Amino acid sequence: MKAMQIQDYGPATDLMLADAQQPSINEDQILVQVGAAGVNPVDTYIRSGINNYTASRFPHTPGSDGAGTVVALGTKVTGFEIGQRVYFSRNLTGSSAEYTVCAATHTYLLADALSFEEGACLGIPYTTAHRALFGRANAKTGDKVLVHGATGAVGLATVQLALAAGMDVIASAGTTAGAELLRQQGVTQVIMHNESDHLAPFQTLDKGFDIIIEMLANHNLDQDLKALAFGGCVAVVGNRGTVEINPRDLMARDASVVGVALANTKPHELALIAKALRPLFEMGVLKPVIRHSYALTELAQAHEDVLKSGALGNLVVRIND
């Protein structure tokens, strides 16, 4: 089968098209013919060897997320049928390939309303967004929520979920195109995260946020804490360095900072999130935004692009479309 592979940790340019052996499954696993693969920042961390959670085996086929068709089922797998359309996350052999092995615990039925390319945007981005808002920050209808870094894959999913749940959503962009995209999504108040003092209008107790979903904590956490309402919470989704804070900002507000790591989410919680999301995709309440769809051989470019500023949604790779 065709697969994009790398022989050791290294730059995206080391990714090469390979003629790989089609993987086989054990009794607990599902073989999926991949329709499209999602490209997320974590794929680049794993490829280059800076990921915290997983040691890779080589040759390594990148890609945690994807969507496709079930073509074989392990003897102990229940709840799935051959031919079903599914999406998955944390697959076992890499989604940048014609076939991939998925754990039944991380595979979910794909809403009929979604294409494979759209389905490839669900695993990490929407699941993380749901867990950040509801599982970690305990967000509820009416909360004033800042999605700090809203133009990327997780940010847009968070915006859509928060709007659907009746929250008062303020969202940040780095570019005017990003700001326009957020307005198209229904956000009425967009702020620009590259402007200095962009949080200043919110840094009083009566103007502060109940919740901040943070995509770049090393840049923003110090100022976030000053922009919380009493009892507010910052949920850290993204971070690429260290930051100095004044803990008094937390004390003054009875505020909290919580971490969000999708990798820590248990299978039963993932299944509940998938169950909650599916009808919202069927009804069109949630709709992935695909910024660019690449051919499989363009995976290296997708890995470069996913780390660039100026995000405008998800990046996906077409495999068997």
Ligand code: NAP
């Ligand atoms: P993405 O699609 O590449 O988007 C990155 C986002 O960060 C964009 O909206 C970008 O906005 C924004 N950003 C850039 N500079 C910023 C700043 N100074 N302040 C606030 N936001 C800023 O990535 P993603 O998939 O949405 O993921 C976002 C981050 O969360 C990544 O670091 C990723 O590794 C991490 N993540 C963590 C988990 C977890 O389990 N904890 C899960 C998924 C992702 P502009 O481009 O418009 O400037």
